[in-house]
Amino acid sequence: MTPEPAGHAPNSFPATLGSEVARDLLYLGFQARFLEARVRDLARSEVLHADLAGFRVDPRSTVLARAMRGGTDGKGDLCHPGPLAPGPALAFGATPLEFLRHLAGKGTSSASAREGGLSWTDLRRGIIGWGAPRGGTATQVLAGAAFAFRQRGEDRAALVFERRSALQSGGWHEGVNLAGALGVPLIVVLAAPQTGDGSDHADIEAVAASYGIAFARVGRDSPERIFPTVAAARRRAVNGEGPTLIELLDAGDGNRWEHHDAFAELAVTEDGLPEQVLDAIRKAAAAGVEHAAARLAKEPGPSTRDALVPVCTDAAPHPPWTRRDPPAPDTPAPNDAMGPPHAE
Amino acid sequence: MTPEPAGHAPNSFPATLGSEVARDLLYLGFQARFLEARVRDLARSEVLHADLAGFRVDPRSTVLARAMRGGTDGKGDLCHPGPLAPGPALAFGATPLEFLRHLAGKGTSSASAREGGLSWTDLRRGIIGWGAPRGGTATQVLAGAAFAFRQRGEDRAALVFERRSALQSGGWHEGVNLAGALGVPLIVVLAAPQTGDGSDHADIEAVAASYGIAFARVGRDSPERIFPTVAAARRRAVNGEGPTLIELLDAGDGNRWEHHDAFAELAVTEDGLPEQVLDAIRKAAAAGVEHAAARLAKEPGPSTRDALVPVCTDAAPHPPWTRRDPPAPDTPAPNDAMGPPHAE
Amino acid sequence: MPNDAPAQVTRTRSGRPVTVLEAISEALWEEMERDERVFLMGEDIGAYGGAFKVTRGFLDRFGPSRVIDTPISEGGFTGAAAGAAHMGLRPVVEMQFMDFISPAYDVLTNYIATSLYRGAGPMPLVVRGPVGGGNRGGPFHSQNVEMAFFHTPGLKIVYPSNPRDAKGLLKSSIRDDNPVIFEEHKGLYRAPHCREVLPSEDYVIPLGSARTALEGEDLTIVTYGLMVHRSLEAAAELARDGIRAEVVDLRTLLPLDEEAIADSLKKTGKLLIVHEDTRTGGIAGEIAIRMNERAFEWLDGPILRVTAIDSPVPFSGELEDYFLPGVGDVVTAARYLVGY
């Protein structure tokens, strides 16, 4: 475990965007920015997959997720960061190192490198990553998790990020319909696509109306307005008032840091945050990311044999005899000596 | 082939509900009523499956389908009658005998009794029946068929009936989204459920809005109003103005013949249809159904071996040797004499 | 057990024999009583009690937060069950007919089967429902679904043949931390000939272990589900000619108890596999190659199979009877093999 960087309190849950949350968001925003830069570097130098040279973080997603109740004990809110990882994951308390382990396919990742990239799951952190092709699965899964919260009367809610093209997939509709029918504490965020036109035809507000669930739209607003939208949706959710569908408008390509910079400026001018404090936050975030990158380089890859064991709790998928322990070719043993070619 | 009963012209396509269409609808309504009674009898006397003792026909569905362009040459409009068979099927020119063959699993049915009951397909008639579990498949398939019409510039459209619970299924949403995106000539009718509450949560008008497609609602209105609604939707469809979603409101249980009776009365009083003509229409319909029932009794069941051949055009699924032509048990033949256990 | 228990879950308590359907109801009821994390999802399982009435009376006792009537969206509610399982619940999902599991194929094979593997933890989830032909249900209400899932690492597949196994295996499935597909043959649900008195105490039957339904020396018949009964009938007929067949009831298809199959094969030297599911790509193939890998030198004849014909399940009764494997088919194949 990497030490928890200062400035981030995953278990706090403010109802309004107070100065503590504001500082936290500043920290998270810088952390995301430094992580973004680091990942792009590592991709260019082929430590990470070349695709990650275009890696980027949408800071609005961090703000949205920060309005939920994070946790490290598996008892906080739940988040599927989807295409907007790692912003929400960081807001949920994931460390840059944890993130990098997944990107790099390290044996130390929570999936022992069996799964990785932008797709990762850590239930302790409340993060459920991609676990299937696109098709609404994440929305269904989070709806079911939210059902569990409601059934047990817990103060918990689930947040799922999808691209707005999720509207094209029937599985997404089934998930949202079920969430609405059961009135579970689910917040569904549909983000504008990052690339291409997305071939979208649906009107998101009308979709919410068709399922009789609440709707909100957030866009280029400052965090002060994005944050309370989610906080209000969460309040409704845990009060048994059912799901909310949130449309997250396109931030454009060039301006993806605009919000965070504007926000930092605001914190200094309006909240009276001393410049030195802002600077300290920035430095802490940078140091955390550098620490993580340095440590990553030293971590081992996966152990081939052990990593593949847990396909099924009581099934050790050890390699068939033809693959690892063949009998010597010129001494054909009695059949039984071959052992089971594959144990269940 | 059974002779085409008088009074029904499957190839006519009136733009408005003129007296010719009115007579046709009267004939179809009586035909459905007599068929309903006959099927219930046959179910009670165990000629047909006991479930069919509750068999009934919604006359509004007949009116809706009659506003399309039927055909017997595979070049007319297309209809998936879904849960509302046989009304639309009759309107598309299916004969009572054809229907009964499917219900009874006769070898003479278009599926050679491999498939049957309320599920049947006859592309010559433009009828595509259930061919999968519920789940929106029919809507997807008809959307694709409608795409073919548009691609070839044909004056054809497709009509699909589903229960409104289709809204719960993601496959239905994918079909409608695709139809809307491609702007194909499709008319989607969602009927109120016949039984139970249907567990519906969605607002159909909002669904249409969310996909940006046209919407209409038809209910306890007289055929004069139901008919032009579909006729208008069909006109829009073939003009390239895209799909229409039609909500067919519950007709209630007790009053399912109300419309037809009111319509017959109207035809006599307003259109000046002589009572004797009405009576002749009624008798012709009754005679057609009786003829079909009598003929059905004489028709053979399926031929077991031949019926199962067409699983795959070039694959004769002949039974494995263990089933039909085993070698004599005490004369184990050389292996090859066994022949392929199953030919592809 | 409270007094509000419905009739179909109280028969064992009063020492009466139960059908397969009642055994399944009892297993569900007792597991829900024992463990509040267990809950049910499915179409019309609440007020209506389910298409086959397996859950009649459950809503009254356990309430709507543990007996959930779902929309008609098998993919969606199976995905939701997975989310609930992540959060520590133990969902039991009913497919009204197992044929309708196909819209859930994606979430079952990609998401659910891979959960543990992807580091998302255990996935204690059961999908159960009626399978099989012989009921004139046509192609979409008669399928066997095992081979849709047999190739997916991470899933278990259970297919009982009698009340005792059904109850013990369903309890094991619910307690298992892996996703389990549990198939219940409609032809066994209420079959009078397989009613039996069950142990009154809580018992489980471990997943992955086959059962010798009949001991014999001359050939091994490996089978499961309704075909266990057809095979036993065939064995009785063969016995009249002095042929002693051993009948092995697999009970669990995945993991497959290849040890038990190999042990029996080594005794008899002849192996016949009988399954109701269609032929090509059926489970007989996997059994055949595993026996090649483990017991080739004990084979005194080819490994053969009796199965349904490669076709969708026919609608008409005449065609369906022709399509399904029958007792006569098993007898013919067994005689051939013994005489080989």
Next chain:
Amino acid sequence: MPNDAPAQVTRTRSGRPVTVLEAISEALWEEMERDERVFLMGEDIGAYGGAFKVTRGFLDRFGPSRVIDTPISEGGFTGAAAGAAHMGLRPVVEMQFMDFISPAYDVLTNYIATSLYRGAGPMPLVVRGPVGGGNRGGPFHSQNVEMAFFHTPGLKIVYPSNPRDAKGLLKSSIRDDNPVIFEEHKGLYRAPHCREVLPSEDYVIPLGSARTALEGEDLTIVTYGLMVHRSLEAAAELARDGIRAEVVDLRTLLPLDEEAIADSLKKTGKLLIVHEDTRTGGIAGEIAIRMNERAFEWLDGPILRVTAIDSPVPFSGELEDYFLPGVGDVVTAARYLVGY
């Protein structure tokens, strides 16, 4: 051929060698030129030219009514393709990665495969796309999908190993009146070692017929797709020890050319099956039981298999290499079998 043809479909015309990917592009292009009923559907296949650029330039030539960019809804557009096929068109559906065929599992197995059977007429439809591992794509971009469909009567499954077969088999698939699943291994798409010059005339390769990739006397290796190349490498290594392996490339998995397998087995007496797909429930089982049924007495050793491990496809390169069957595995198994 008009001048607006893109580069990847004009290589054969000018006598140059083509890759598997180019062969597939040529087949699609030529079939679309030949038959106006043929049209394409898929995600980003139009303006973008497809994830692997198989259809680059097609939109310009054939227009948006024959090259259709679909929403991201594999079930929905495959269902729509079925409707178009009913109306006499011949859709070719691209799955961006074949892993994404799973949401279309329901419509493919229930609706499409049963069309002819249900009296709904022929269903001339091809679903094609990239499969296979070795590209560090992780569990959802690396699967082989044949066993999801091998058990469904009414479908055909094709899996070519080289440019010539890919082109001829894809043309046959498009002209076939049955639904065909057509698998294209990503590792072969641009593999320089399997570029070849193709016949300049229109040719087809019939579905259902295997090909002898290498003649030999000592054992039969039955395989397909990328594993044909691994098996040929293994055969070359074995040849250095004087072991002459025969390599049979199935090309079509369903219908399975059991005649060709049996003929080879009867010559060599030893059968090894090699597939990249995972082990349990893989195609090796069906081959094993068919050879038991047809050629048991020619077996001079057990039927064995070399396969991937029973696990989802791993993300990390080290794990993926460990997971996939390799040349060494084939050599080891072959040596064992020859020495048996």
